Amino acid sequence: MIRTHATPHTPANEVDHPSSPVAVFGPDKPLALDCGVSLSPFQIAYQTYGTLNAAKSNAVLVCHALTGDQHVANVHPVTGKNGWWETMIGPGRPIDTERFFVICSNVIGACMGTTGPASLDPATGEPYAIRFPVVTIRDMVRAQAMLVEHLGIDTLFCVAGGSMGGMQVLQWAASYPDKVFSALPIATAAKHSAQNIAFHEVGRQAVMADPEWKAGSYLANGSRPEKGLAVARMAAHITYLSEPALHRKFGRKLQDRDAPTFSFDADFEIESYLRYQGRSFVERFDANSYLYLTRAMDYFDLAADYGGVLARAFKGTRTRFCGVSFTSDWLFTTAEMRAVVHALNAAGALVSFVEIETDKGHDAFLLDVPELIDTTRGFIDAAARARGLAAPPAE
Amino acid sequence: MADVQFPTGAAATRIDLVLVAGMVEPGSRVLDVGCGDGTLLRMLQEGRNVDARGIELSQEGVNACVARGLSVIQGDADTDLVDYPDASFDYVILSQTLQATRRPKVVLDHMLRIGRKAIVSFPNFGHWRIRATLSFGGRMPVTENLPVSWHETPNIHFCTIRDFLDLVDEIGARIDKGVALNAGGGQMRLTLPWWVWNLFGEQAVFVLSKR
Numbered sequence: 276m277i278r279t280h281a282t283p284h285t286p287a288n289e290v291d292h293p294s295s296p297v298a299v300f301g302p303d304k305p306l307a308l309d310c311g312v313s314l315s316p317f318q319i320a321y322q323t324y325g326t327l328n329a330a331k332s333n334a335v336l337v338c339h340a341l342t343g344d345q346h347v348a349n350v351h352p353v354t355g356k357n358g359w360w361e362t363m364i365g366p367g368r369p370i371d372t373e374r375f376f377v378i379c380s381n382v383i384g385a386c387m388g389t390t391g392p393a394s395l396d397p398a399t400g401e402p403y404a405i406r407f408p409v410v411t412i413r414d415m416v417r418a419q420a421m422l423v424e425h426l427g428i429d430t431l432f433c434v435a436g437g438s439m440g441g442m443q444v445l446q447w448a449a450s451y452p453d454k455v456f457s458a459l460p461i462a463t464a465a466k467h468s469a470q471n472i473a474f475h476e477v478g479r480q481a482v483m484a485d486p487e488w489k490a491g492s493y494l495a496n497g498s499r500p501e502k503g504l505a506v507a508r509m510a511a512h513i514t515y516l517s518e519p520a521l522h523r524k525f526g527r528k529l530q531d532r533d534a535p536t537f538s539f540d541a542d543f544e545i546e547s548y549l550r551y552q553g554r555s556f557v558e559r560f561d562a563n564s565y566l567y568l569t570r571a572m573d574y575f576d577l578a579a580d581y582g583g584v585l586a587r588a589f590k591g592t593r594t595r596f597c598g599v600s601f602t603s604d605w606l607f608t609t610a611e612m613r614a615v616v617h618a619l620n621a622a623g624a625l626v627s628f629v630e631i632e633t634d635k636g637h638d639a640f641l642l643d644v645p646e647l648i649d650t651t652r653g654f655i656d657a658a659a660r661a662r663g664l665a666a667p668p669a670e
Numbered sequence: 671m672a673d674v675q676f677p678t679g680a681a682a683t684r685i686d687l688v689l690v691a692g693m694v695e696p697g698s699r700v701l702d703v704g705c706g707d708g709t710l711l712r713m714l715q716e717g718r719n720v721d722a723r724g725i726e727l728s729q730e731g732v733n734a735c736v737a738r739g740l741s742v743i744q745g746d747a748d749t750d751l752v753d754y755p756d757a758s759f760d761y762v763i764l765s766q767t768l769q770a771t772r773r774p775k776v777v778l779d780h781m782l783r784i785g786r787k788a789i790v791s792f793p794n795f796g797h798w799r800i801r802a803t804l805s806f807g808g809r810m811p812v813t814e815n816l817p818v819s820w821h822e823t824p825n826i827h828f829c830t831i832r833d834f835l836d837l838v839d840e841i842g843a844r845i846d847k848g849v850a851l852n853a854g855g856g857q858m859r860l861t862l863p864w865w866v867w868n869l870f871g872e873q874a875v876f877v878l879s880k881r
Contacts, residue, residue, distance in 0.1 A: 597736060616743055617753040627736045628743040629729060646729060653737025661739060 290561070291395055293388025294352040295320040295345055295381070298425045306383065306418055312408035316397065319422045320388025321345050321380035324364065325372040327428070333664055334428045335370055336419065337379040338436030338443035341568050342508075342560060344387040347379040348372065353559045362643045363435075369652040370435065374664065378426065382443075383418040384410040384568055386561035393494060393561040404563055405491035412439070412575045416446045420454070432662055433655065435459035437640035438607060439568070442575050445615065448596070449577060449588040457595040457658040459651065462604055462640040464611035465585050465618070466576040471606060474514050475569040478507030482562045491563055504562040505553030512552045517603035517636035521545060578618075585618035592619075595661070596626040597654040599640070599647060606637040627654065685855040686873055687713060690765055690789055693847060693877050694718055698760035701725070701784065703747045703777075704767035708735035715740070723759075725750060748772045751780035759785040766873075768792045769825040778841055782880050787846065791875040794850070796830030796868040815872065831868045838878060847877040 298319045300306065305315035322345045327334060337347050337360065344351075348358035348365050364370045364377055381389035384407070392407035399406075423431065434447045434455050441463025448458045467475075482488055485503025489496050513521075525545040529535070532542065541547040581587035596619055600612035609630045619626040631646045633639045640647065660666075687710045694700060696718040702711050705724030708731075714720040724742035726732050735742035743750070747764070748771050762785035764777065769792055771777045781788035793815060794800075803811035810820040818825075829837070831850065838845060850858045850871030858871055867874070 595741070613750075613753070620743070620753065620758075621755045623758065625723075625741045626743065627732070627741050628745070629732050629736070630744050631729070646733070650733050650736055653733055657737060657739030 289353060289387050290391070290393045291388075293320040293381075295322050295388050297321075297388060298422050300421060300425075304421065306414065306421070308408050308414045309411045310409050314383075314390065314408060317383070317390035317418070318388070318394075319380050319383075319390075319418055321378060321422060322347065322349060323379075323426075324348050324377040325375050327376040327426075328664075331428050332430065332432060332662060333375045334423070334426075334431050335375045335377045335433045335435060336423065336431050336447070337364065337370070337377060338415075338419070338434065338440035338447075339379060339382065340436070340438040340440045341511075341572065342556065342565075343440070344385065345379045345381045345389075346387075348377070351559075354555070359641060362641070362648065363651060369648055369655050370433070371655075374659070375432065378423070380419055380422050382415040382439075382568070384415070384564060384571060386564040389418070391561070392491075392563035392567055402492075402494040404494060405566070407563070407567065409570055409574075410567060411571050412442045412446050413450065413580075415571065416443050416450055419443070419447075420451060423454075430454050430456060432664065433457045433459060433658065435461070435651075436463075437461035438463055438637065439572050441607075442572065442577075445577055445588075446575075448592060448594050449580075452589075452592045452594055455594045456662055457597075457654070459597050459599075459654065460612075460615065461599040461647075462601055462607045462612075462637055463615075464607050465578060465588075465615050466611075467572050467574075468611070471514075472573045474511060474606075475573055477510050479566050479569060481506040481510065482566060485562075488562065491566075493562070499557070500562045501557040504557045504560065504565060505550075507565060508556040508560075509549040509553045512549060514606045515636055515638045517605065517634055519603065519634040520636055523634065585614065586621035589619055589622040589624050592622060592624050594624065595654075595658050596624055597650070598626065598628045599650060600628075600630050601635065601637070601639040601644075602630060602632045603634045604637040604639065685851065686791055686875070687765065689849060689851070689857075689875055690763060690791055691717065693789055693875070694720060694761055694763075696720065699723075699758070700761045700763060701754070701759045702763045702765065703751065703781070704764065704770075705735065705740075705742060706731050708738050708740045708742065710763070710765060711735065711740050711742075712738060747777050751777065751784065754780070754784045756783055757786065761785050761787050761789055763789045765789075765791045766793065769795075769828050771827065774827050774829075775837060775841060778837065778843070778878075782841070782843055782878065786879065788843070788878045789875065790834075790878065791873060792829070792834065793825075794831050794868065794871045794874050795828040796832060797853075797872050798869050799853075801869075831871060831874050832864065834874065834876070835864070838876070842881050843878040844881045845876055846879055849875045851875075 305313040381387045384391045386393045396403045441460035444460040482503040485500035487498040488500035528544040530547040578585035600609040616628045691713045699721045702724045711722040714722045725745045732744045762781040800811045850867040851873045
């Protein structure tokens, strides 16, 4: 299933004709969105790894974060980089592709092949742009549930993800408790905090302040708000790190020079790094998608759907949970994850929780953090035993 | 947590845990506070078909538990019991951890709020050998069971069996069962008076419930 491409795809041709497999849902299968709109037709681009067993009991759904996509464990068709969670997924990894059938789909509203604001609106023949309906985390999960059904799978062995992916994990457990045998929410929360909404608003304003955004209709006008989106990414990227990690990695080191230039050039390494992060992001991401997906996270408040009591979201659940947080993550703090664990406890759920000590900030969930790998492996293996799945192949 | 803070000999630990496990009714719901690597939880889950959950401070302990398929939350008895709903367990167990909590009374209160019964095991600071070390040696005791010096030990709230009974009285709990183990790990006869337990019991295990 691993694909590589000699010529890099641009985001534009990945939008409607992605290199991933696509499930198309016609007028007979509309997606009922929280905002009241019925989206139809729509498509979901996804990747799979490993083999579905005869009992269809070994499927793992991986949910991606804000700027992630379905290319979780293969070379990315646009950037040529490795999959974004290859520390976690692959042969011999905790989510072992030799044991499990791993599915990762691009979320609704994104720009790597699943229908989103950059997709062509069949009604107009032009990209939806900001005429695309506002989507929520629950809409993403509804669409994924349709994909899982389309793939002929009734119950998922595990749903796993970090950050926005973790929000989807919690939503899955709440919306489809009988379809989720185990759930692995990492570095996430049951609601988006005021501080996080604030950072997202800064990013959206940066995009919308770029004259090239053209009230959202840039694709039809042959332009892209690259500067605005790059600034949004730069601001967001800071929130994914921690002060100690920034200090360790960059400190006050100067970039390819011995002294400050007395200008606004990128004198410091950290400036140069952020500019690079901004530049490379705009090559693969659609600015309007960034607006829609940040909005979806902002709107997420799982308890609100259950009378303000989070425990009710998990009432009677038989899903096995393992929550993970990181000490230096100030975007999705341990306190947020503890609130989820508290609710799961109150609901009598089978729940484990680990707070991992690291200075790597929110991004730790994507990195090779040994404690994360160990915890995940232990949880997945124990859940697989409980599910009656075969032991991992002998070394 | 338990093993780290009260390192007993392997045999003594096992006797203590076997004793505690034997006090739990089969098929019940149990929360083990300070569950270490999950040894007791495993005994309960496998031997007595118990729905066993745990809280553990150390990451290694939690990881060991998670890998064994146990549901364990990384947390602290002093700060995290407050998050548990009332009457959500049949038993809340605190094994060799009471003396390391900051507020033993509050912890006991929470245990009896969360569980129908509380099972508490602790080292008896009234044991004759400890008394002797303090009386005649003039020093804080460092024994086989309590091997850490006073300035390093996480055990900040030692008590004797009699002290514990006073606390039980103060929080208005009832003692359903009590057992003392002598230095050899043998159970002391129930007919013996309290002062004998307090002098010769090295460890004690009590089952408490609300009065």
